[in-house]
Amino acid sequence: MELRTLRYLVAIADAGTITAAANAIHISQPALSRQMQELETELGTKLFNRKSRAISLTANGTYLVNRARQILTLTDAAVADIVDDHAVSGTLAIGLGESRLNQIVLKAAQQLIAAFPDVTLQLYSGNADDIKERLDHGLLDFGVVIDPADTYKYAYRRIPGENCWGLLIPISDPLAAQTAISPETIRGQALIVSEREPVVKMLTDWAGHAFNPNQVVARYNLIYNAGLLAQLGSGYIVGLSHLIGHDEMQLKFIPFSPTLTTKM
Structure with missing residues (x-):
């Protein structure tokens, strides 16, 4: 399975039809259909429910699209980070539980991106379980969670306040x-x-x-x-x-x- 194929799969999921996806990514519709058929054969499962004018994802298709998005996000971030190993650039991904105590973290992040304009801030809001899952999959650089939360496998520091x-x-x-x-x-x-x-x-x-x-x-x-x-x-x-x-x-x-x- 190639990254290119995963990009094609995500494009179809976003566009809703193979024809629209083919136009968006500048590939012929027959070639894109063939790529998806080969992917289904490789995986041994059906990814799409095909109808006359539109397609929808099967349960396995939805799962693979979600994983593909994570894989492509990590890949794109890795490429961006190594383009220039002397410059401070790239995306800083922070997961935050909902609390006004986050102000101290966001203030520090704002100071960072002011000092390094090539750094882009990406915020993800979720509960502690959501944030820990994304940390475990490498989708966040760090997270801020609200107790009660298990922290035994993470290096962590407390934020002032309650x-x-x-x-x-x-x-x-x-x-x-x-x-x-x-x-x-x-x-x-x-x-x-x-x-x-x-x-x-x-x-x-x-x-x-x-x-x-x-x-x-x-x-x-x-x-x-x-x-x-x-x-x-x-x-x-x-x-x-x-x-x-x-x-x-x-x-x-x-x-x-x-x-x-x-x-x-």
């Missing part, structure tokens, strides 16, 4: 009148919680018997869409302060008591 956990509640909800949320307060309440199991364990350790996993009505990886769900009255979000604007979402953050904080 994140405060609590509930995000619609301002029209009677519970919004509270100044703090105790374990007893969440007993029996519908909750929207991070998809990460370490966060669920942290909540269980904090709330004790007052929390039952059956209370969780939805899970999220990034919080914005969870905020939309909370607006509809589906449940209260277990999350960090300062991530969702009060005016935009009409949600109020109320901290846990006893206080629950984590570092990065």
Whole structure:
């Protein structure tokens, strides 16, 4: 399997048809079709569902396209980095959990690209599991994750400050009148919680018997869409302060008591 073939595959996935992809990458349509047929034969699996005017990816095709994008990203980055080994250039890829504590990292990154204009900054937002997976595959130069997170196989440093956990509640909800949320307060309440199991364990350790996993009505990886769900009255979000604007979402953050904080 050649890199050129992977580029062709990604081009087809992006264009939606072999004809459109062939035009975009300046190759004849029969030649491109033949390349894909040879790839399917090599892999021993069907990559496309072919229809009269369009094609779609099979499950195996989708998997290969996603992996191809990662491979091509790494390849392009490697080539860019060795074009001039005397110049500071290339892409600095940073994975960030959602927190205002990232300001210190972004300030340092801004100073770097100001000093070295040939460096391009690439930001990836995700939870700790997403960021660690991309680190493991070489798609990030470094990551910033929110505890609780396993760091045993990484060299790491702490960022100053702490994140405060609590509930995000619609301002029209009677519970919004509270100044703090105790374990007893969440007993029996519908909750929207991070998809990460370490966060669920942290909540269980904090709330004790007052929390039952059956209370969780939805899970999220990034919080914005969870905020939309909370607006509809589906449940209260277990999350960090300062991530969702009060005016935009009409949600109020109320901290846990006893206080629950984590570092990065």
